[in-house]
Amino acid sequence: MKQTSSIKGHWELFKEYVKLNLATALEYRFSFVVQTITMVLNDITWLIFWWIFFTKFGSLNGWQIEHILVLYALLNLSYGLAGMFFGNKNHISSMISEGRLDFYINFPKNILFHVLISRSNWFGVGDALFGLILAAITLSLKQWPLFLLLTLSSTIIFVSFAVLAHSLAFYFGNSSETSRSLNMGIVTMSSYPSQMFGGVAKFLMLTVFPAGFISGIPVQLLYQFNWFWLISTILFSLMFLATSIYFFYKGLRKYESGSMITSRI
Amino acid sequence: MAAIIKVENISKEFRIKEKEPGLKGSLKSLFTSKYKSIDAVDNISFNVNKGEVVGFIGPNGAGKSTTIKMMTGILFPSSGKINVINYDPQKERKKLAFKVGTVFGQKPQLWYHLPAIDTFNLFAKIYEIPEKQYQQRLKELIKTFEVEEVINQPVRKLSLGQRMRCEMIASLLHNPEVLFLDEPTIGMDIVAKKRIRELIKNLNENDGVTVILTSHDLEDVEQVCKRLIIINNGKIVYDGSTKGIREKYLNFKIIQVILNEKTESLNLGLKNVKAVFKGKFRHVIEIDTSKHPIQEVVKKIVSKYNVEDINILDPPIEEIISRIYQNKTDHKDQKWD
Amino acid sequence: MGLTKYWESCKISLYNSLVYKADFISNSLFIGLIIFIFVYLWKAVYGSGHGVIEGFTISMMVWYFVMTESIVTAPGRLIEEIGEDVQSGEIATKLNKPYNSVLFKYAYNMGQTLLRFILTFLVGGIIAFLFLGGVEINWLTLPLVGIVIILALTLHFCMMMLLGIFTFWFEDAKALNFLYNKIIFVFGGMLLPLEIFPQWLAKISAVMPFSFVAYHPARLFVIFNLNNFIRTIFLELIWIALFSGLIAIFYKSFIKKISINGG
Numbered sequence: 001m002k003q004t005s006s007i008k009g010h011w012e013l014f015k016e017y018v019k020l021n022l023a024t025a026l027e028y029r030f031s032f033v034v035q036t037i038t039m040v041l042n043d044i045t046w047l048i049f050w051w052i053f054f055t056k057f058g059s060l061n062g063w064q065i066e067h068i069l070v071l072y073a074l075l076n077l078s079y080g081l082a083g084m085f086f087g088n089k090n091h092i093s094s095m096i097s098e099g100r101l102d103f104y105i106n107f108p109k110n111i112l113f114h115v116l117i118s119r120s121n122w123f124g125v126g127d128a129l130f131g132l133i134l135a136a137i138t139l140s141l142k143q144w145p146l147f148l149l150l151t152l153s154s155t156i157i158f159v160s161f162a163v164l165a166h167s168l169a170f171y172f173g174n175s176s177e178t179s180r181s182l183n184m185g186i187v188t189m190s191s192y193p194s195q196m197f198g199g200v201a202k203f204l205m206l207t208v209f210p211a212g213f214i215s216g217i218p219v220q221l222l223y224q225f226n227w228f229w230l231i232s233t234i235l236f237s238l239m240f241l242a243t244s245i246y247f248f249y250k251g252l253r254k255y256e257s258g259s260m261i262t263s264r265i
Numbered sequence: 266m267a268a269i270i271k272v273e274n275i276s277k278e279f280r281i282k283e284k285e286p287g288l289k290g291s292l293k294s295l296f297t298s299k300y301k302s303i304d305a306v307d308n309i310s311f312n313v314n315k316g317e318v319v320g321f322i323g324p325n326g327a328g329k330s331t332t333i334k335m336m337t338g339i340l341f342p343s344s345g346k347i348n349v350i351n352y353d354p355q356k357e358r359k360k361l362a363f364k365v366g367t368v369f370g371q372k373p374q375l376w377y378h379l380p381a382i383d384t385f386n387l388f389a390k391i392y393e394i395p396e397k398q399y400q401q402r403l404k405e406l407i408k409t410f411e412v413e414e415v416i417n418q419p420v421r422k423l424s425l426g427q428r429m430r431c432e433m434i435a436s437l438l439h440n441p442e443v444l445f446l447d448e449p450t451i452g453m454d455i456v457a458k459k460r461i462r463e464l465i466k467n468l469n470e471n472d473g474v475t476v477i478l479t480s481h482d483l484e485d486v487e488q489v490c491k492r493l494i495i496i497n498n499g500k501i502v503y504d505g506s507t508k509g510i511r512e513k514y515l516n517f518k519i520i521q522v523i524l525n526e527k528t529e530s531l532n533l534g535l536k537n538v539k540a541v542f543k544g545k546f547r548h549v550i551e552i553d554t555s556k557h558p559i560q561e562v563v564k565k566i567v568s569k570y571n572v573e574d575i576n577i578l579d580p581p582i583e584e585i586i587s588r589i590y591q592n593k594t595d596h597k598d599q600k601w602d
Numbered sequence: 603m604g605l606t607k608y609w610e611s612c613k614i615s616l617y618n619s620l621v622y623k624a625d626f627i628s629n630s631l632f633i634g635l636i637i638f639i640f641v642y643l644w645k646a647v648y649g650s651g652h653g654v655i656e657g658f659t660i661s662m663m664v665w666y667f668v669m670t671e672s673i674v675t676a677p678g679r680l681i682e683e684i685g686e687d688v689q690s691g692e693i694a695t696k697l698n699k700p701y702n703s704v705l706f707k708y709a710y711n712m713g714q715t716l717l718r719f720i721l722t723f724l725v726g727g728i729i730a731f732l733f734l735g736g737v738e739i740n741w742l743t744l745p746l747v748g749i750v751i752i753l754a755l756t757l758h759f760c761m762m763m764l765l766g767i768f769t770f771w772f773e774d775a776k777a778l779n780f781l782y783n784k785i786i787f788v789f790g791g792m793l794l795p796l797e798i799f800p801q802w803l804a805k806i807s808a809v810m811p812f813s814f815v816a817y818h819p820a821r822l823f824v825i826f827n828l829n830n831f832i833r834t835i836f837l838e839l840i841w842i843a844l845f846s847g848l849i850a851i852f853y854k855s856f857i858k859k860i861s862i863n864g865g
Binding site for chain 2: 020024
């Protein structure tokens with residue numbers, strides 16, 4: 001038997017999980033469809049909010065409704081992809097506190113990668129589709145390559161942020177509520193024009209709470225291209241990913257396999 | 266024989282949080298948290314040779330699962346050294362994983378809503394088993410474990426015993442040298458338990474797989490393992506042959522008698538008989554079988570009293586452990602072989 | 603006896619929620635963040651030369667939002683909670699107890715709801731105060747606004763209870779919760795007061811029950827007006843009566859269904 005865990009091996013694993021997750025989703029077709037529709041309706045209500053807002057005020061620090069549409073396209077597509085292919089990201093903290101990481105540790109594969117791909121949030125399909133449709137409406141063909149590249153970096157940041165937030169459970173026991181709120185926080189923060197923030201908020205958004213790199217800067221880049229910010233965004237997403245991996249593995253040393261955790265933080 | 270597992274002076278400490286009861290406690294815990302540390306495993310050492318079947322027993326929370334989890338790399342020991350098949354489980358986790366299989370009775374690995382065969386295919390990908398080799402191995406295992414009819418049904422529809430057999434197949438696909446089984450028979454009925462025990466025995470005898478098994482069912486261990494390690498409060502209190510423990514500590518039995526007439530107490534005129542429970546009709550006694558053979562005692566009871574029902578039981582595991590403990594504190598220097 | 607059992611239910615839920623301090627802290631942090639975002643949003647809008655928009659100064663606007671947010675998020679995931687009770691049939695096992703299940707749930711939930719309302723209002727109020735200072739309020743009218751708020755929370759409960767019962771037929775409680783919330787966010791005027799809406803939409807939204815949960819109470823809080831107060835209370839009561847009737851009807855048919863199916 002070949003005893004490596006090559007990139008190819010991980011890719012095969014990834015495909016197998018996509019297949020299995022799809023099979024599970026098909027077992028529950030009805031709720032899958034309902035969830036997808038719900039997500040799209042949810043996105044539409046937010047767009048109605050912005051439509052009301054811009055009908056009244058015209059613009060906000062130079063942003064118009066079309067910027068919001070692009071922002072929602074990028075946000076939905078990247079968040080949807082993160083959920084579809086790395087759907088376990090939102091369950092890491094409960095897996096830690098309930099000792100469900102054991103399973104992954106006993107396999108000859110990268111633990112974090114294996115954890116992330118092994119579950120899918122199929123309602124991410126709704127988000128992703130909605131994002132693609134919005135992008136098709138608002139973007140010109142020339143903007144697409146850049147749009148997809150930025151979507152990729154936003155997806156990476158979403159996943160990394162979730163890993164960071166949920167790894168708190170290694171240190172504090174059951175942190176699912178806090179981790180979930182942090183995640184909801186970053187999504188919420190990313191769904192507003194980042195140009196309106198200032199001061200400390202702006203600093204946080206470009207560092208530990210990187211909503212700026214998820215949506216604000218990418219949208220700006222699509223309208224006013226600038227090499228410096230493109231490279232910064234991509235470098236940042238990679239660095240953020242590395243940090244989250246480091247933090248996860250450092251925490252893993254403290255993993256208690258659900259043995260002794262009795263209460264919540 | 267070469268040691269395949271070497272465990273030297275390992276300890277594991279956990280921190281647990283304490284909360285006072287009631288509203289006051291809840292309010293207090295809003296602001297402060299008190300921790301207490303507990304030694305789940307306290308300076309344990311042992312070796313396991315290739316081809317052995319070793320049973321770990323002990324009451325719940327004794328530290329047996331924690332020990333197994335450290336051997337497979339799930340937990341990091343607070344101190345001490347572990348070596349499994351010449352790998353350090355914490356540093357060389359992936360390499361080790363190719364050579365060991367694990368089954369946790371309380372943490373199923375099969376996908377609940379899908380047929381077991383789907384999980385097998387996934388595991389083949391995880392272990393990167395070449396397709397041909399995988400199909401052949403799978404065929405063998407399905408035959409040995411007699412699961413032809415169930416592997417295409419969703420796992421949720423299988424019985425506990427069928428599920429466990431499939432769990433074991435999943436862990437054996439990659440031909441592991443060492444198999445860790447944590448509570449494999451938990452919750453099963455006697456027939457299913459018996460099947461699983463036979464399968465484990467065969468696996469060891471025919472394929473030479475080294476097996477480490479934990480259970481809190483003494484029978485599991487007695488029937489499958491030649492060697493036994495008893496853990497209590499994080500310490501090894503016995504490490505030796507299974508036979509040996511029977512001779513040394515299982516020299517007493519519990520007899521429960523239900524009589525047809527009211528009786529104050531059983532009077533058998535035997536020296537080494539202790540009354541454990543005295544009811545009007547039900548009586549429980551404990552006898553030392555090295556002094557009085559069980560037949561003798563039963564004969565005596567039946568001849569002397571009008572018996573409705575009689576039951577002979579092994580003492581509970583906690584009882585044996587406490588006996589070993591007493592013994593150990595009595596002769597501190599005695600070495601357990 | 604009488605009402606004391608409902609009061610006890612209310613108290614137990616208060617204690618119970620204190621145990622979940624993580625939920626509480628993270629919940630307030632999240633709400634704090636949203637209020638923080640809206641402070642910046644309104645700063646950006648008012649910064650470009652508006653002094654007063656439709657009768658709202660910037661601090662009125664932010665305090666309005668603090669109030670709507672506090673009311674709307676106070677019941678938590680009530681629809682999902684009721685949904686669980688309904689789908690597991692647990693609500694039916696509570697039937698033979700000597701109390702009205704719906705009223706009991708109301709009392710139980712109100713304990714937590716009020717606590718969360720106060721907490722959110724404090725967190726939001728502090729943020730609003732730090733960024734924009736206080737808002738001019740006639741303290742004498744506060745008790746009156748308090749009544750409107752309690753009725754708003756009651757109406758909110760009624761609508762969520764009804765949707766919770768619906769989960770018996772339409773199983774996905776999460777989806778219902780999500781959509782109901784979004785409707786309150788936008789059409790109930792939680793995010794933006796109806797004055798900002800295009801006129802036709804404002805007119806429709808103003809008479810819908812959703813705006814009596816968010817818009818009307820919060821507007822009375824920042825701009826009190828006796829006529830509006832009376833009108834709001836009157837309409838709140840009508841909507842509560844209407845939804846209570848619907849709950850009674852659907853609850854009965856739900857109970858019938860379970861007793862036929864044996865739960």
